Amino acid sequence: MKPKIISSAGNTFLPDLRRLYAYRALIYVFAQRDLKVQYSQTFMGIMWSLLQPLTGLLIFSFFFSYVVKVDTGGIPYPLFAFSGMISWYFFSALMAQSGTSLMQSQYLIRKIYFPKLVLPVSKALSCFAEFGISLALLFVIMLISGYLPQLSLLFLPVFIFLNLLTGLTVGLWLSALTIRYRDFHHIIPYLLNFGIWLTPVFYPVTLLPEKIKFLIYFNPMAGVIAGFRWSLLGGEAPSVHYAYAFGLIVLLFFGGLYYFRRMETKIADLV
Amino acid sequence: MSEPVIKATHISKLYRLGKPQGDTFKEAVSLGFGRLIGRRREIAGNKDLWALRDVSFTLHKGEALGIVGRNGAGKSTLLKILAEITAPTEGHIEIRGKVAAVLEIGMGFHPELNGTENVFLSASIMGMSNDEIKKVYNDIVTFSGLEKFMDTPVKNYSSGMYMRLAFAVIAHVDADIFLFDEVLSVGDAAFRFKCQRKINELVNAGKTIILVSHNLNDVANICPQCLLLDGGVVKASGQTFGILNDYMEASISESLSDTQQATYPEDKKFYDDKNSGQSIWERHPDNYNKPEKLPLPLIVWEGDNAPGNDLFCLRRVQVKAAGKELHEKVVIEDAIEISIAFEKKTDDVFIDMGFGLSDKSGVLVFISNTKEINHPESHKEKGFYESKAVIPGNWLNSSVYSLSIFVAKDKTENIMNLAFILSFKVEFSDAELQSEWRKYYPPDPGLLRPKLQWTVDKKQ
Numbered sequence: 001m002k003p004k005i006i007s008s009a010g011n012t013f014l015p016d017l018r019r020l021y022a023y024r025a026l027i028y029v030f031a032q033r034d035l036k037v038q039y040s041q042t043f044m045g046i047m048w049s050l051l052q053p054l055t056g057l058l059i060f061s062f063f064f065s066y067v068v069k070v071d072t073g074g075i076p077y078p079l080f081a082f083s084g085m086i087s088w089y090f091f092s093a094l095m096a097q098s099g100t101s102l103m104q105s106q107y108l109i110r111k112i113y114f115p116k117l118v119l120p121v122s123k124a125l126s127c128f129a130e131f132g133i134s135l136a137l138l139f140v141i142m143l144i145s146g147y148l149p150q151l152s153l154l155f156l157p158v159f160i161f162l163n164l165l166t167g168l169t170v171g172l173w174l175s176a177l178t179i180r181y182r183d184f185h186h187i188i189p190y191l192l193n194f195g196i197w198l199t200p201v202f203y204p205v206t207l208l209p210e211k212i213k214f215l216i217y218f219n220p221m222a223g224v225i226a227g228f229r230w231s232l233l234g235g236e237a238p239s240v241h242y243a244y245a246f247g248l249i250v251l252l253f254f255g256g257l258y259y260f261r262r263m264e265t266k267i268a269d270l271v
Numbered sequence: 272m273s274e275p276v277i278k279a280t281h282i283s284k285l286y287r288l289g290k291p292q293g294d295t296f297k298e299a300v301s302l303g304f305g306r307l308i309g310r311r312r313e314i315a316g317n318k319d320l321w322a323l324r325d326v327s328f329t330l331h332k333g334e335a336l337g338i339v340g341r342n343g344a345g346k347s348t349l350l351k352i353l354a355e356i357t358a359p360t361e362g363h364i365e366i367r368g369k370v371a372a373v374l375e376i377g378m379g380f381h382p383e384l385n386g387t388e389n390v391f392l393s394a395s396i397m398g399m400s401n402d403e404i405k406k407v408y409n410d411i412v413t414f415s416g417l418e419k420f421m422d423t424p425v426k427n428y429s430s431g432m433y434m435r436l437a438f439a440v441i442a443h444v445d446a447d448i449f450l451f452d453e454v455l456s457v458g459d460a461a462f463r464f465k466c467q468r469k470i471n472e473l474v475n476a477g478k479t480i481i482l483v484s485h486n487l488n489d490v491a492n493i494c495p496q497c498l499l500l501d502g503g504v505v506k507a508s509g510q511t512f513g514i515l516n517d518y519m520e521a522s523i524s525e526s527l528s529d530t531q532q533a534t535y536p537e538d539k540k541f542y543d544d545k546n547s548g549q550s551i552w553e554r555h556p557d558n559y560n561k562p563e564k565l566p567l568p569l570i571v572w573e574g575d576n577a578p579g580n581d582l583f584c585l586r587r588v589q590v591k592a593a594g595k596e597l598h599e600k601v602v603i604e605d606a607i608e609i610s611i612a613f614e615k616k617t618d619d620v621f622i623d624m625g626f627g628l629s630d631k632s633g634v635l636v637f638i639s640n641t642k643e644i645n646h647p648e649s650h651k652e653k654g655f656y657e658s659k660a661v662i663p664g665n666w667l668n669s670s671v672y673s674l675s676i677f678v679a680k681d682k683t684e685n686i687m688n689l690a691f692i693l694s695f696k697v698e699f700s701d702a703e704l705q706s707e708w709r710k711y712y713p714p715d716p717g718l719l720r721p722k723l724q725w726t727v728d729k730k731q
Contacts, residue, residue, distance in 0.1 A: 003365035004366045006353070006355060008358055008362075022400075025400045026395040028401070032388075040384075108378070108379055109356070112374065113372065
């Protein structure tokens with residue numbers, strides 16, 4: 001029998017994905033725990049996860065289609081905004097929750113071994129479940145307003161995947177960095193509060209002046225939301241310029257995995 | 272012999288004490304910048320601590336190893352390295368088989384979730400797959416005896432129920448190697464016995480066990496072999512009985528050398544608490560920051576500060592070997608004489624003296640008092656009395672014992688307790704130390720070492 005070796009050096013360059021797979025039950029159980037705990041003893045249960053985007057929708061619909069009229073290319077404003085918002089909330093919830101997942105579970109990390117990647121990945125799963133419910137609601141609203149899915153809907157899984165990847169990448173970096181530098185814990189609210197305005201969630205990209213429009217291509221979430229809207233509601237396909245941002249996210253994802261792996265062996269001594 | 276299940280080679284672990292370098296982003300940036308321009312900076316207050324130094328051992332299938340040592344000896348660090356919670360700084364370990372580390376009972380339990388959900392959560396954290404958990408789920412519930420409460424959130428459990436469920440999960444984890452850290456020291460006695468029996472079963476089923484414990488007796492009951500750590504270094508390894516005695520000897524001689532230096536009245540005495548106006552037996556607040564010292568085997572009170580009330584006051588408590596002088600050492604063979612002298616201040620009650628004998632860690636061995644005596648009427652009178660008891664020889668083991676004094680009025684009403692006011696040491700006699708069998712067998716552990724009447728008859 002081949003022995004398992006424990007030594008000072010980390011054994012692999014990237015996190016051991018076989019071990020992560022062996023612990024897949026834990027990913028599922030953690031995600032289930034988070035959802036159950038969050039909505040236990042509430043009457044509305046998981047329906048609460050819809051309330052935040054719906055409230056936002058009401059407020060922004062009032063401002064952007066009644067007070068200030070913005071041109072959304074023929075798409076009704078509530079649909080336009082809601083499709084952007086559920087994508088953004090998926091990203092922001094995933095980033096915030098996976099970003100704090102290691103700090104939140106330090107009591108476990110100090111007491112037992114498990115692949116630490118289980119923590120951010122389980123957050124991705126629980127956030128994805130909440131996202132799924134919002135998405136179902138969006139489909140209902142679409143059908144009511146007479147929007148039938150088009151062929152571009154086939155691309156929706158691609159953009160959902162990119163949405164997940166972006167959130168998880170930022171979350172991976174934040175969670176690993178927070179272990180060493182607590183400063184990053186305080187960065188999360190900034191990303192949440194300002195990010196939503198730096199991303200065309202409530203307004204169309206066309207609203208931006210030509211001079212600074214190119215800046216939006218550095219924001220992968222702008223690409224995700226553009227693609228998300230296009231595959232659901234049709235209209236103009238997202239610009240190919242977003243490919244750079246997506247490429248960057250893929251690189252950052254693997255970089256994040258590497259950094260996470262390096263921190264993983266030190267976590268128990270640092271938290 | 273087959274390949275070892277655990278082979279640890281030269282394990283060391285370094286912790287950096289004090290403020291770690293580059294702990295905040297600002298420091299990391301300035302540190303990185305300093306390196307860039309070739310300036311090295313020494314941060315004051317950084318000390319290195321080797322929590323473990325060059326620890327090696329091998330363990331085969333079906334063996335049970337105890338790890339003992341004082342606080343800070345490196346026991347838990349070693350276990351955390353074996354459990355992969357933290358990485359060693361040097362050395363490496365080969366492990367063959369699945370490891371289950373139990374560093375805490377109820378690992379991962381969430382108060383908001385119900386029993387079933389927590390079973391799945393806790394078992395998954397221990398590395399079990401969903402199918403494996405489903406297979407043993409019914410056994411876990413039956414073992415815990417909590418069938419009716421599996422739908423109740425564990426925040427509504429009593430602590431006993433919580434422990435039972437948590438332990439039921441641990442007992443059904445399928446692994447080859449089990450690591451236990453002080454788990455036996457929690458819960459009530461029945462729970463501890465259950466834990467010990469379960470661990471014994473695991474050993475008999477061919478599992479490999481490592482048990483870290485403060486309680487030397489737990490280790491002695493379960494692990495035939497043990498490893499004594501001190502300051503991160505292996506002090507001794509081998510047969511548990513022998514090592515436990517060395518360990519006890521070492522800690523006894525250490526506490527005794529403290530005793531000899533103790534200047535009694537400064538260190539611990541009665542003082543009047545200003546708030547309550549009561550006389551309290553405690554260390555004087557001025558002495559809180561001084562190291563605690565063991566009391567002497569003799570206390571004499573002369574002035575008004577003697578413990579007592581308007582019925583009586585204590586004058587002298589002493590422990591010595593019967594027929595010997597106070598300064599002579601007490602050996603196992605000696606009968607031990609305990610005398611309590613007191614002054615009776617009134618004529619209308621009987622005063623009964625008693626004492627409780629405890630071991631080093633405060634476990635009560637027995638209590639005894641004069642309630643058995645039929646006091647003649649004359650014992651009601653004022654005056655000086657001495658109550659004396661004798662513990663037979665060949666009864667206590669070689670160890671340090673401490674004495675608490677209990678005072679009762681008219682055999683019924685307990686009027687004063689003085690906890691652990693006095694301690695004494697029982698030693699091996701020179702005759703035993705030089706005897707033939709001592710060369711081959713380590714002395715027996717345990718709180719008592721009575722000489723029992725053994726008979727051996729050949730029946731067939």
